Amino acid sequence: MFSKETYINRRNELKNKINNGIVLITGNNDAPMNYKSNTYHFRQDSTFLYFFGIDLQNLAGVIDIDNNEEILFGDDYTIDDIIWMGPQTSLKDKAAGAGIEKTRPFAELFEYIRDAAAKKRTIHFTPPYRGENIMLLADLLNIHHREVEKNASLELTKACIDLRSIKEPCEIEEMERHMSTAWEMHTTAMRMARPGISEQEITGAIEGVSMSGGGMVSFPVICSVRGETLHNHYHGNTLKEGDLLLTDAGSESPLHYATDHTRTTPVSGKFTETQRQVYQIVLDANNKAREATRPGVPYRDVHLLACKVIASGLKELGLMKGDPDEAVNAGAHALFMPHGLGHMIGLDVHDMEDYDDTLVGYDDEIKRSSQFGLAALRLGRRLQPGFTITNEPGIYFIPALIDNWKAENKFPQFLNYEKIEAFKGFGGIRLEDDILVTGDGCRILGERIPITIEEVEAIAGKGAVK
């Protein structure tokens, strides 16, 4: 946990932003895999972590705005719990660590909320995403489980986004400290990439590196020679000469801050001439995007800049034609880069996505586009110092999408389908860094994972260290 003052301050800031009522923040419980007591690695709710910091099951925090009162609801452990799970801290001590004085048994939360509801007080909660918490809220509020989501508080959600968007120094420190695990994961994958090894073996190894570094992976690992499939969780392929291995993976720090990087490695150890050309375009897009990243600039504009670098590069390769700016404005480049340049990152890899990603990434000034490709951009609004974001341009050759567009003859003025056809087996390249927006620009968090063609070729397939 951070210092108790950190949590006290955050709750005070929240109180300043909410007019009245009660803020109810339910923690997560263990999530069953195949039966109730066989559970996944516990992952606490991020909103609960942000305001209460306690990384344990079966808790709920209440912030009474009107009476300036804070209560932690939970239960102390029994002797049976101690036999099976070891000695436990008391609820009182847990609460004190977060600067909370009042604790009550979990069961009393029902009466507490019923009383508040009877007095017509507003009960604020953010949109729940786990079935168990949806049912808990339904029971607490005495409404049908399908009615829960629409009763979530927009006022609370917006207040949380305001606070969590700007990372505090202690958060940046925690994130930066954990970047060494991200570095280790990715260089391990790069070193292991060689013909004959399976995607599954590399995936297992880097999940192990993440666990050894302190926490579980921050999202399901993407580690595939079919990099053109954007969220490929299939790891059944064996790497072969000429393949490109795309690894998009991250780790949770001990306090559950995420890392999220992508690297693309030539399985043969050296890029082919064509791979080298496409790789360099993606790397240029990444670097130019970072150079344009500074406070006050809408990230949508940085996204469009990266897309234009890609369109220009693909024009040079003969895959696109016409004016690159016009091509990007029309959305023709999205055949090759159908996703956004990046997203906020923090306690969640797509930070605060449980709240609503349009509320997180857009505002009254910058609205989300509905254009294919640009619509997938999660962060469009103006950058501020303290934002932590990803920068992840890519170029993909997705056979199904190419067939689709070609059949519809989409953007014939910008796309050279005949040439594109020849790239159908190419796969995909994505290069992703985590960056911090500073007072006058930005910087990469942690030591940069090898990314230039020379750096990548220097370690590709060189074998795991130790």
Next chain:
Amino acid sequence: MFSKETYINRRNELKNKINNGIVLITGNNDAPMNYKSNTYHFRQDSTFLYFFGIDLQNLAGVIDIDNNEEILFGDDYTIDDIIWMGPQTSLKDKAAGAGIEKTRPFAELFEYIRDAAAKKRTIHFTPPYRGENIMLLADLLNIHHREVEKNASLELTKACIDLRSIKEPCEIEEMERHMSTAWEMHTTAMRMARPGISEQEITGAIEGVSMSGGGMVSFPVICSVRGETLHNHYHGNTLKEGDLLLTDAGSESPLHYATDHTRTTPVSGKFTETQRQVYQIVLDANNKAREATRPGVPYRDVHLLACKVIASGLKELGLMKGDPDEAVNAGAHALFMPHGLGHMIGLDVHDMEDYDDTLVGYDDEIKRSSQFGLAALRLGRRLQPGFTITNEPGIYFIPALIDNWKAENKFPQFLNYEKIEAFKGFGGIRLEDDILVTGDGCRILGERIPITIEEVEAIAGKGAVK
């Protein structure tokens, strides 16, 4: 998947056991970690795997007993799904692989169940354990989510237990094939155990071995120098000279059959004299239990035999006194072994525990005891050829439990508290194998993981291979 005949046969067997109505088997969906689209590794429901075999999200299978009809409800993939997740098999083809001809869109399941309910037909389902499926069943049956569990079908549950208790040759083959991954996980942990390394690093490494071997861990890894905490998922300790590292870990095979083994390794590479004595008692209990394991014998009796070996051994060490048989009948040994000797293992590490572990492990003849220790035994009924079970005796020195019993002066005729007091920092030892009940006895599945004192000392701390 197994052959489609396997699934057809299983469903036919099930039809023979259910009188009438509709069997509804809901598959699992992706389980959210910290927001809806950031999910844990997908784990299909075991009942669905058993009868339909399809390892994918958002499916439900229906077996209409009265009309001998089988339908798979699910949806085909869209072009967006293909961009993000790659080319997908059609629902028709998935169904065909399980020997099912009829498929319908998932949304039609609501109408289908509503019709059946209107006709007062029985809708059989096993007890759900995931929030999302509880809410789905509530919506399908138009009942409150708190009413779902009590409407589960005892008839279906018992029929599933009957079928799944006896493993088919293809299941035994699959389990046995995956035992090499279990062997690799445990020998890796034993080799890594040395002063100065963290529990977390070993845990990460063996989770990586599991993933590389084809699947996720079959339950949260226990890897702790505080082995006396039975389900210790804390991995924050650093190993030091004289510690015992208890590792209880398993892996899921590609078809989701579990392994579950425990080994206990001396961190210094050699056991101390006292550790050696206690270790040998546990190993004797394990071996004697296995020698007594054969068809027709209640596993409760094998459990009690193992407990008596432990009580005799501890008497020789001066920790217990009086007649070991009487001590075990009274339950005095449970201070040291408060858990059961074993459980069924198969598609679940505690096989079929979602159904109800007393229904799985007991019957009209052998009833579950309420005595502390024996009550925790999951499998008590008579063994049959084809059962796959665990054999996992242990001896633990749990400070909180010792304090508790001593304060109450429990079993002074059998327990020598003064001597026990000196063992408070000892920790715990457990030795667990997976075994198959054969026609006339039993055998260990796979090559036995090093277990004798000589075998363990030969590899303890020798460093990970490769």
